[in-house]
Amino acid sequence: MAAPAERIPAAEIDRGRLEKIFNAHHATVWRALRRRGLSSEAAEDATQETFLLAAERLEDIRPESERAFLIATALQVAHTLGRKTVRWELNEDMDERLADNRDTSDTRADMQLCDLVLSKVDADLVEVFVLYEMEGLTSPEIAALLQIPLGSVASRLRRAREQFRAAAARIEKSLQKEGHS
Amino acid sequence: MTRPPADRPERLLSSNPSDFERRMLEAAMQQRPSPAASARMARALGVSVVAVGTAASTTTLAAGAAASKATVAAGTIVWPWVSLGVLGLVVTGAVVGTRVRHPESERRVVSAPLTARAAAAPQPGPPAAVVAGSPARPVAATPRVRATPTAGDLGDQVAFIDSARAAIGGGASRRALEILRRYQDKYPTGTFRPEATAIKVEALMKLGREAEARALAERFVAEHRGTLLAKRVADVAGLTAP
Numbered sequence: 001m002a003a004p005a006e007r008i009p010a011a012e013i014d015r016g017r018l019e020k021i022f023n024a025h026h027a028t029v030w031r032a033l034r035r036r037g038l039s040s041e042a043a044e045d046a047t048q049e050t051f052l053l054a055a056e057r058l059e060d061i062r063p064e065s066e067r068a069f070l071i072a073t074a075l076q077v078a079h080t081l082g083r084k085t086v087r088w089e090l091n092e093d094m095d096e097r098l099a100d101n102r103d104t105s106d107t108r109a110d111m112q113l114c115d116l117v118l119s120k121v122d123a124d125l126v127e128v129f130v131l132y133e134m135e136g137l138t139s140p141e142i143a144a145l146l147q148i149p150l151g152s153v154a155s156r157l158r159r160a161r162e163q164f165r166a167a168a169a170r171i172e173k174s175l176q177k178e179g180h181s
Numbered sequence: 182m183t184r185p186p187a188d189r190p191e192r193l194l195s196s197n198p199s200d201f202e203r204r205m206l207e208a209a210m211q212q213r214p215s216p217a218a219s220a221r222m223a224r225a226l227g228v229s230v231v232a233v234g235t236a237a238s239t240t241t242l243a244a245g246a247a248a249s250k251a252t253v254a255a256g257t258i259v260w261p262w263v264s265l266g267v268l269g270l271v272v273t274g275a276v277v278g279t280r281v282r283h284p285e286s287e288r289r290v291v292s293a294p295l296t297a298r299a300a301a302a303p304q305p306g307p308p309a310a311v312v313a314g315s316p317a318r319p320v321a322a323t324p325r326v327r328a329t330p331t332a333g334d335l336g337d338q339v340a341f342i343d344s345a346r347a348a349i350g351g352g353a354s355r356r357a358l359e360i361l362r363r364y365q366d367k368y369p370t371g372t373f374r375p376e377a378t379a380i381k382v383e384a385l386m387k388l389g390r391e392a393e394a395r396a397l398a399e400r401f402v403a404e405h406r407g408t409l410l411a412k413r414v415a416d417v418a419g420l421t422a423p
Contacts, residue, residue, distance in 0.1 A: 026222060043214070048225045110209070
């Protein structure tokens with residue numbers, strides 16, 4: 001078997017396509033990893049890993065399936081990282097920025113609250129919730145991506161929503177008691 | 182009233198969420214990696230990243246922005262504005278196939294060709310529906326030609342600033358000053374002069390050269406009054422808030 005460096009000439013890399021999908025999807029991949037509970041640094045590493053793996057299989061990825069491929073790969077990369085790197089970070093994160101013009105501290109607080117609420121949702125449900133509600137994937141896309149039946153997507157989504165809303169209500173109530181909301 | 186199909190339920194944001202739920206979801210959906218993080222990832226892949234910012238500029242910037250966040254974290258002061266300074270720029274990967282990782286104790290810092298990394302990497306298997314059945318193939322990396330001299334300059338400047346910042350983070354204030362001196366010699370009208378000065382103030386303070394630091398800080402604050410950087414510099418030098 002040839003050494004890795006000899007397997008494929010550099011010229012065969014479609015760097016233009018890699019660049020295009022990186023720009024189109026790296027924020028989505030990173031965000032999905034963050035929502036899965038990775039710190040921003042771990043999410044960065046996992047995003048990088050995801051795109052490196054995508055680069056290796058670029059020829060195999062259908063253009064219409066790039067996002068699904070990337071998210072699927074990212075979730076598996078996150079899985080291989082193990083639980084020790086997965087943690088919900090509620091501290092101020094200096095290495096993130098916001099995409100709009102809202103007050104930074106308010107938006108940051110809302111993000112952190114969202115992470116807090118998501119941390120209250122069962123681990124096997126939160127992925128479906130994030131992919132459907134926050135990343136805009138369709139149920140069939142999620143079913144293919146997680147390799148679960150469509151009915152399971154629907155039931156997980158329903159239960160995830162119930163848990164998300166219940167946790168949100170509890171947290172909102174406690175914030176109101178403390179006079180923060 | 183029509184109901185959405187069972188496999189396409191209405192999304193929470195479209196189905197009467199509470200204000201609290203809406204706020205949280207919208208905020209989380211806006212979250213993005215920082216420009217510096219995007220630059221590091223792009224550098225590792227050898228591609229350019231088009232920053233999503235408000236700046237009209239689409240200058241090209243070489244990938245020197247791959248700063249060591251670990252060393253930054255080790256410092257007592259974080260300088261986020263240095264990275265924010267590149268917001269809105271287009272970052273070009275100058276080193277292809279270099280892996281940029283956060284050097285935590287359990288992580289390796291590898292600067293290896295992509296092909297070598299690929300051999301050791303886990304091979305997640307995306308769903309069959311997504312890719313054709315061909316096996317994963319490692320890619321080889323080739324050095325990327327810098328787009329323009331300006332791009333190279335900017336990348337070089339960012340590398341200077343990041344090195345100085347890393348030196349401070351690692352407790353090497355003298356080295357930071359030396360890096361800044363070289364930066365100022367090489368780029369007397371450099372783009373990141375304000376950031377360089379801010380770092381210099383901190384380095385001087387850490388070296389106990391407080392009078393020098395305060396004098397520099399006072400000039401800086403006067404010139405950049407009202408900016409976040411000026412506030413930070415004033416803080417570092419112990420001046421009253423600008």
